[in-house]
Amino acid sequence: MINLILFGPPGSGKGTQAVKLVEKYNLVHISTGDLFRSQIAEKTDMGMKAKAFMDKGELVPDEVTIGMLKNKMLAHPEAEGFIFDGFPRTIPQAEALDIMLADSKEEIAAVLELEVSEEEIVERLLNRAKTSGRSDDANEDIIRNRFQVYLEKTAPVAKHYAKVDKAHKVNGLGSIDDIFERLVGSIDTVLAC
Numbered sequence: 536m537i538n539l540i541l542f543g544p545p546g547s548g549k550g551t552q553a554v555k556l557v558e559k560y561n562l563v564h565i566s567t568g569d570l571f572r573s574q575i576a577e578k579t580d581m582g583m584k585a586k587a588f589m590d591k592g593e594l595v596p597d598e599v600t601i602g603m604l605k606n607k608m609l610a611h612p613e614a615e616g617f618i619f620d621g622f623p624r625t626i627p628q629a630e631a632l633d634i635m636l637a638d639s640k641e642e643i644a645a646v647l648e649l650e651v652s653e654e655e656i657v658e659r660l661l662n663r664a665k666t667s668g669r670s671d672d673a674n675e676d677i678i679r680n681r682f683q684v685y686l687e688k689t690a691p692v693a694k695h696y697a698k699v700d701k702a703h704k705v706n707g708l709g710s711i712d713d714i715f716e717r718l719v720g721s722i723d724t725v726l727a728c
């Protein structure tokens with residue numbers, strides 16, 4: 536089983552690259568952002584709770600996010616591996632994921648950290664807002680808050696995995712295909728070990 540974490544600030548291209556990686560490595564894609572957005576579209580209680588946090592650029596509370604992630608993993612017993620996109624975003628989420636995988640004698644193979652500057656992210660997300668209708672992309676202050684939340688709460692997750700030599704930095708600037716090739720290079724190096 537290959538379990539990969541696609542990591543990086545909001546708008547760094549995690550979702551964009553995950554779609555391509557899933558196809559190449561035959562993995563199940565789990566995007567907590569997409570899961571929350573589908574709950575919001577269905578107007579479920581969880582969706583309404585998540586929306587209040589997402590609209591401000593804050594993280595949805597860990598207990599909600601971890602429970603949703605567990606259910607999604609359990610729904611795919613046939614998976615040959617997972618690509619986690621936008622999860623874990625806090626140390627408690629990382630610890631919960633490590634335990635869930637260890638319970639089935641699995642582990643994270645690699646954490647791929649897309650490096651993109653704050654200014655590039657603001658530009659990308661304001662641009663996406665023109666077509667996405669996403670309220671968390673439409674306002675520069677909210678985008679900058681999302682970046683601050685990333686620095687404070689999410690960046691430590693990369694250090695958590697760096698301690699066990701699983702974090703790999705990847706330049707997130709350039710064309711989508713060039714970044715994909717860099718990611719594949721990192722993954723194939725890890726898989727060859």
Ligand code: B4P
Binds near residue numbers: 544545620622624708
């Ligand atoms: P997410 O849905 O995870 O999304 P994201 O951070 O906005 O984007 P991503 O990095 O996937 O960027 P994308 O490829 O789309 O999170 C949204 C919110 O959900 C969070 O703020 C939080 O509130 C909540 N949430 C989600 N997971 C959570 C968790 N685990 N715990 C708590 N809360 C959670 O790319 C962005 C844009 O850039 C696109 O328009 C794309 O076309 C463009 N782009 C991509 N690659 C490019 C490139 N190489 N060059 C130029 N543009 C590029």
